[in-house]
Amino acid sequence: MQRGKDFQAPVKLTxxxxxxxxxxxxxxxxxxxxxITWDNKLVESGKTEFPAGKKSTFPFSSTPVSxxxxxxxxxxxxxxxxxxxxxxxSVTGTLHYQACTDKECHPPTSTRVRLGLDLR
Amino acid sequence: xxxxxQFLLALTGGALALSGTxxxxxxxxxxxxAKLKADGERNQAPDFSLEDASGQVVKLSxxxxxxxxxxxxxxxxxxxxxxxxxxxxxxxxxxDEGFAVIGVSMDEDGWDAVKPFIAxxxxxxxxxxxxxxxxxxxxxxxxxxxxxxIDRNGKIASVHMxxxxxxxxxxxxxxxxxxxxxxDRTGSDERRGALRASR
Numbered sequence: 001m002q003r004g005k006d007f008q009a010p011v012k013l014t015x016x017x018x019x020x021x022x023x024x025x026x027x028x029x030x031x032x033x034x035x036i037t038w039d040n041k042l043v044e045s046g047k048t049e050f051p052a053g054k055k056s057t058f059p060f061s062s063t064p065v066s067x068x069x070x071x072x073x074x075x076x077x078x079x080x081x082x083x084x085x086x087x088x089x090s091v092t093g094t095l096h097y098q099a100c101t102d103k104e105c106h107p108p109t110s111t112r113v114r115l116g117l118d119l120r
Numbered sequence: 121x122x123x124x125x126q127f128l129l130a131l132t133g134g135a136l137a138l139s140g141t142x143x144x145x146x147x148x149x150x151x152x153x154a155k156l157k158a159d160g161e162r163n164q165a166p167d168f169s170l171e172d173a174s175g176q177v178v179k180l181s182x183x184x185x186x187x188x189x190x191x192x193x194x195x196x197x198x199x200x201x202x203x204x205x206x207x208x209x210x211x212x213x214x215x216d217e218g219f220a221v222i223g224v225s226m227d228e229d230g231w232d233a234v235k236p237f238i239a240x241x242x243x244x245x246x247x248x249x250x251x252x253x254x255x256x257x258x259x260x261x262x263x264x265x266x267x268x269x270i271d272r273n274g275k276i277a278s279v280h281m282x283x284x285x286x287x288x289x290x291x292x293x294x295x296x297x298x299x300x301x302x303x304d305r306t307g308s309d310e311r312r313g314a315l316r317a318s319r
Contacts, residue, residue: 030195030237059202060201060204065198098196100198100199102199102283103282103283104197104263104264104281104282105196105198105199105264105265106263106264107194107228107264108228
């Protein structure tokens with residue numbers, strides 16, 4: 001990863017069997033979308049590529065909602081800041097999500113994300 | 121940090137692993153009582169006093185003598201949203217027989233999230249905003265929805281964590297409504313006093 005250059009990194013999620021989480025665009029105004037935020041000073045974060053979710057239909061709506069199950073890979077675009085110090089470092093972020101099973105839901109929560117960097 | 125946020129964090133489910141970490145366990149199983157608890161096995165429902173969407177105080181002990189379905193839910197909870205039309209129907213069908221639904225929203229955004237939902241879903245029963253203290257009092261609230269069916273004596277006759285069928289709720293409520301042994305007015309007054317004293 002070179003200073004001043006763009007790069008992209010995969011963020012791999014493993015959702016426990018039986019659970020699903022909403023995608024970034026769940027398709028229902030009351031559902032909480034998946035979000036990822038980055039707080040590192042070495043890079044500028046760009047767009048996040050979210051794969052298509054599984055369409056699930058529930059009795060409360062004729063419109064399917066979009067969820068993730070199993071293994072999901074997001075692609076995060078970054079640009080290394082021109083004044084970043086070379087060397088091994090990392091970029092950290094926070095993944096915000098809300099999980100349910102078919103029978104019950106857990107409250108919205110977040111988890112930390114850390115990606116290793118080798119800046120040159 | 122306010123008490124609502126503390127509650128929500130306390131209920132954080134470890135549904136997600138990052139970067140290929142292998143999940144260690146499956147979902148929490150949905151637990152529900154197969155039938156109403158026997159009279160002697162029922163615990164007193166903890167009393168509470170909270171304002172509803174219109175600012176009116178909802179006090180559980182004021183409902184002594186009624187069968188109450190106390191439903192913990194949130195707007196973002198899809199199984200909760202499946203149950204809510206059932207509760208709207210049940211409130212309408214059984215209200216005059218001494219039945220009441222109370223919704224307890226655990227939405228972090230409070231009335232800003234809940235009031236539009238009440239209008240969208242035409243909710244006809246009383247709604248309050250839950251707190252961590254209330255969730256702790258009702259120790260069975262580990263996920264949403266969680267519903268407590270409370271008999272005319274103010275005792276918890278069944279607990280359902282996770283969605284169950286409408287027939288289950290309706291069967292239990294009807295059975296409790298038909299239990300005339302605890303429906304006398306004198307008893308209700310005594311129970312109201314007992315509930316207040318226990319706060």
